[in-house]
Amino acid sequence: MTDDGVLIVGAGPTGLTLAIELARRGAGVRIVDAAPAPHRESRGKGLQSRTLEVLEDVGVTERVLTAGTTRLPFRKYFDGAHVNDTDPFAETRPTPDAPYERGVLIGQWQVEKLLRERLAEFGVGVEPGTEVTGFEQDEDGVTAVLADGERIRAGYLVGCDGGRSRVRKAMGVRFEGTTEETQSMVVGDVEAEGISRDVWHQWFASDGGGVMLCPMPGTNSFQFQAGPELDASGEPLPPSLESFQRIFERYARVPGVTLTDPTWLSVWRVNVRMVDRMRVGRAFLAGDAAHIHPIAGGLGMNTGIQDAYNLGWKLALATAGQAGPGLLDTYEEERLPVAAWTLGISTDLYARVREAVREPGTGVEAAAPPPMGTGYRWSSLATLATPATPATTGDPAVLRPGDRAPDAPCLDASGNPIRLFQVYADPRFTLLGFGTEVAGAVGKLGAEHDDLLQAFTVDGGDLRDHEGHARRAYGVTDPALVLVRPDNHIALLTRDPAEVANYLSRITTFPPKE
Structure with a gap:
C-alpha cells in the first residue's frame, strides 16, 4: 500500500464498514486485526433503523434482514409470574421517506460476517493476528509498528480497535469519563432446551435482581444477561456456566431447564467515556475506540457504523486528492457531538431501565432510544x-x-x-x-x-x-x-x-x- 492508502486497525463493525466505504470508492485500504480469527459472540445485538439505511448504501441491509429478525416481543415475568408480552414497535409502519420502521435483532458476529463478505467482493480481506502496537506520523503519512516489528506505511491510519485502543493511547488523546466497578453484569451465549425462542424472556424480582434470555436468530443460542453472583464478601464472582445456571434457577423459577454449550462468558461494567479529539494529524478514531457507554438502547455498534459512514467518503476524497485540507476536520466536528449525545442518552436509558425492572409492568422496553443519525445542522x-x-x-x-x-x-x-x-x-x-x-x-x-x-x-x-x-x-x-x-x-x-x-x-x- 502506498502513502495514499488507509490502514484500518480493528475489524469489528466500525472498521469493516469503513473499509467497505473506502474500497467501493477505489481508495487503497488495508485492514488488520489483532485477533487470530473472527469471534462468534452476540455482543451488541441490535441495528437501528438509521443504521439499516447506512448499511443499505453499503450493500448489506438485505442480507442483514435475512439473517436477523425485526419482530421479537418482550415477555416479562415478575417474581416468577408472567406479567405481559409487549412490542414497543407494534404500531410503527414504514413510510415513503423512512423505509425501515424498526431495528433488527442480530448477533454482532453475524453482522461482522456479512460485512467481511461484502468487503471481499471488493477484493479486500482482513489480516488476522496482526497487532498494531504504535505508530509514527509525518507530513506525508503514517508508519504503524506491529508486534512482530514489521512496519506498515500508509497515508492515513484509523483506530477502530475498541475501548482499550492502542491507537488512541499512541495518539495521546484523553479518554475522559467514569467506570462504575460496582455496576456490572454477566453476559454470555448459552443454549437452553425447553425455553420458547419466539420472545425475549425477562425475569425480574422484587429484590431488584433478574435474568434475561434473548434468542439469537440463526443460532440455537440465547444471549444471557444478569447481575453477577456475589461471594461471601460481596465481591462479584467470575462468570461461569455454573453461576449462570444458579442465577437462572433463582429468578426464572422454570424447573427442568439446563443451560448448556456456552460459547461466550463475559463481564460487562458501566463505562461512560469519550475522547476529547477524534483526529490527530493523519490518525483518526472511530467506534468504541472513541466512545464507550452503557449498554441500554444498543447504541454502541450503531454509533460506530455511523462514525465510519461519515469518515469514509471524506477519507476517500482525501486519498484521491479531491478534498481540501479542512474536509477531514469535519469528521470530528460532526461526530464528536453525536458521541456526547450518545453517552448522555444511553446513561439516562440505563438509569431508567434499572428503575423500571423493579416495577411489574415494564422491562427493557424502557430503553427504547430516540432515533439516531438525524443530521449535522451545526456542521x-x-x-x-x-x-x-x-x-x-x-x-x-x-x-x-x-x-x-x-x-x-x-x-x-x-x-x-x-x-x-x-x-x-x-x-x-x-x-x-x-x-x-x-x-x-x-x-x-x-x-x-x-x-x-x-x-x-x-x-x-x-x-x-x-x-x-x-x-x-x-x-x-x-x-x-x-x-x-x-x-x-x-x-x-x-x-x-x-x-x-x-x-x-x-x-x-x-x-x-x-
Whole structure:
C-alpha cells in the first residue's frame, strides 16, 4: 500500500464498514486485526433503523434482514409470574421517506460476517493476528509498528480497535469519563432446551435482581444477561456456566431447564467515556475506540457504523486528492457531538431501565432510544454555501442542510420503480433537479463535475416523482436543486446552479481549521 492508502486497525463493525466505504470508492485500504480469527459472540445485538439505511448504501441491509429478525416481543415475568408480552414497535409502519420502521435483532458476529463478505467482493480481506502496537506520523503519512516489528506505511491510519485502543493511547488523546466497578453484569451465549425462542424472556424480582434470555436468530443460542453472583464478601464472582445456571434457577423459577454449550462468558461494567479529539494529524478514531457507554438502547455498534459512514467518503476524497485540507476536520466536528449525545442518552436509558425492572409492568422496553443519525445542522459543511434564494417553501425547519436526506419512491427513465436511496448508492454527491426548468443546468453540472457528482432531473427525464413523495419529503414546490452528500445528508438546497458549482469547488479547497 502506498502513502495514499488507509490502514484500518480493528475489524469489528466500525472498521469493516469503513473499509467497505473506502474500497467501493477505489481508495487503497488495508485492514488488520489483532485477533487470530473472527469471534462468534452476540455482543451488541441490535441495528437501528438509521443504521439499516447506512448499511443499505453499503450493500448489506438485505442480507442483514435475512439473517436477523425485526419482530421479537418482550415477555416479562415478575417474581416468577408472567406479567405481559409487549412490542414497543407494534404500531410503527414504514413510510415513503423512512423505509425501515424498526431495528433488527442480530448477533454482532453475524453482522461482522456479512460485512467481511461484502468487503471481499471488493477484493479486500482482513489480516488476522496482526497487532498494531504504535505508530509514527509525518507530513506525508503514517508508519504503524506491529508486534512482530514489521512496519506498515500508509497515508492515513484509523483506530477502530475498541475501548482499550492502542491507537488512541499512541495518539495521546484523553479518554475522559467514569467506570462504575460496582455496576456490572454477566453476559454470555448459552443454549437452553425447553425455553420458547419466539420472545425475549425477562425475569425480574422484587429484590431488584433478574435474568434475561434473548434468542439469537440463526443460532440455537440465547444471549444471557444478569447481575453477577456475589461471594461471601460481596465481591462479584467470575462468570461461569455454573453461576449462570444458579442465577437462572433463582429468578426464572422454570424447573427442568439446563443451560448448556456456552460459547461466550463475559463481564460487562458501566463505562461512560469519550475522547476529547477524534483526529490527530493523519490518525483518526472511530467506534468504541472513541466512545464507550452503557449498554441500554444498543447504541454502541450503531454509533460506530455511523462514525465510519461519515469518515469514509471524506477519507476517500482525501486519498484521491479531491478534498481540501479542512474536509477531514469535519469528521470530528460532526461526530464528536453525536458521541456526547450518545453517552448522555444511553446513561439516562440505563438509569431508567434499572428503575423500571423493579416495577411489574415494564422491562427493557424502557430503553427504547430516540432515533439516531438525524443530521449535522451545526456542521460547517451545512453552511459551506449559503443560497441567495431558498429552494423550499413553508416551514424552514422541515429540511435544512446537514439533515438526513429522506427516501422516496420514484420511477426511472424507463418507468421502472426506483427509490431515492437506490439512486444515492453511488459513492459521489447526488444532485436532484426538480422541474424541467432546471434540466439544462443539471446536465451541465453533471458533465462538468462528473468525478464528484451524479445528476438527475426529477420530472424532467431521469426520474419521475409519480406520487409526489419526493417533492413532499424535500419541501419542494417550485423548481429547485437539492445536493446530497455521499453519506446521504443534505449538502445544499437552492435554485441557483452557481451555488451547486461553488459548493463542489469548495469541497476540493476546503480550508483547515484555524
